Amino acid sequence: MSKGDLSERRKRGFKPKRNWPFILVMGIISSTYILLIVGMMYADLTFTTPGHILEALKSEEIQYATKLSLITCTITMLLSLVVAIPTGYIMTRYNFPGKRLLDAILDIPIILPPLVIGLSLLILFQTAPGRFIESHVRITYTVYSVVIAQFMVACAFAVRTMNVTFSQINSRQEEVALTLGCSKGQAFWMILLPQTKNGILTAGSLAWARALGEFGPILVFSGATRMRTEVLPTTVFLEMSVGNIEAAVAVSLIMIFAGFGVLMVVRYFGNIGFFKTID
């Protein structure tokens, strides 16, 4: 149609609304948030110098905290997946009385204030079964308590992610597998699980990142003892409390890079072939 025809048509009456104001408003709102995130990072970066970061990295305490953080986060991530995969499977593939209640219970660690989780854990280990465990393996104020504190929160996020992952996968393929001779277990391992690789990757990285940032429950349940139960968020807290803001910021940056690094690795594996679900 020529230009002349178009203006002729517009003159004749209906003129649809323009699109750009809508897109502009959406764009402005979302970019404000992104700007805030980037602004925070930039402020951190300009507040410190490479010298400060190097100094922080050289400190024995901070090296210990970094190591402990990385190890505990990885253990927490694996534990969370071990729990989240069966939980998500049961919650999405079966119907049973009390399912709604269980679903709500699984959300409790997400809604509870972190400090309350720490306090509740501390009290749990004061009860008879808790004390029985403590009499064999000391949990409170040890490295074990760090993992438990991280796990309590991180696992809830992994469970949520696995729930969504499983519920988005139609059960038809598993049903076909059953008719072909599979047991429920075989159908799970051979048919369902390979389709959830991306979901597992997301759940794992989410759990890892949550664990890295966990502070409240660890402070209460594990204490903040240098060279013992000190993880990176504890370091930030300890350095800040003695007025050493530079070191606190330097450690914060280490955490930002670690977290960002994990996210990038996950994105990378998520995009290339072998972690991608087909269809």
Added chain:
Amino acid sequence: MLSVSKLSIRQGEFSLQDITFHIEKGKYAVLMGKTGCGKTTIMEVILGLRKIQSGEILLNGLDISRLKPSERMIGYVPQDGALFSSMDVQSNLGFALRIRKWKKEEMAKRVMELADLLGIDHLLSRKISGLSGGERQRIALGRGLAFYPEFLCLDEPLSALDEPTRDEMYELLLKLKKELNITALHVTHSKKDAKILADQIIKIEDGKIV
């Protein structure tokens, strides 16, 4: 021979009562009815994917109504194929044999035989994504036939296909009928499917066989 007698199925508000029909050995039956009338439910009950309240299902004289799906020896071709998306075509075809722990050579031989029969030799090493609707249905058929089932269930196998592909599938199904002498139940709402394929037509209306 498959005989279904006095089957009653309830699922929330929806219920099917007193469903009775027989399919003779070697006959291709077409189960017809409107969308939502419970055709697929009946098929799922025969396959063991859904529980029944009462009644029984006999397959070649054996009461299978309380057996697990894996014990029933019934091949299943679902509507959209539902091919195993994490495997390639030949793994899909050989899946039932892998579960039955067949030897590798025998499995490969059977897969080749099926691929030949269904005209999908050229697809064996392909992934599932990117296959056409007709190709998917052929593979789903092969996967369901691989373990020599005593009975075959086809759930609207042709409804998502375009006209020329559907005609090809009619030819293929007629060929399978003749060569394999399979006993089958084909669920559909298409009169054309019934006219071309059926040895026997079972109609369902308002939750009852008519």
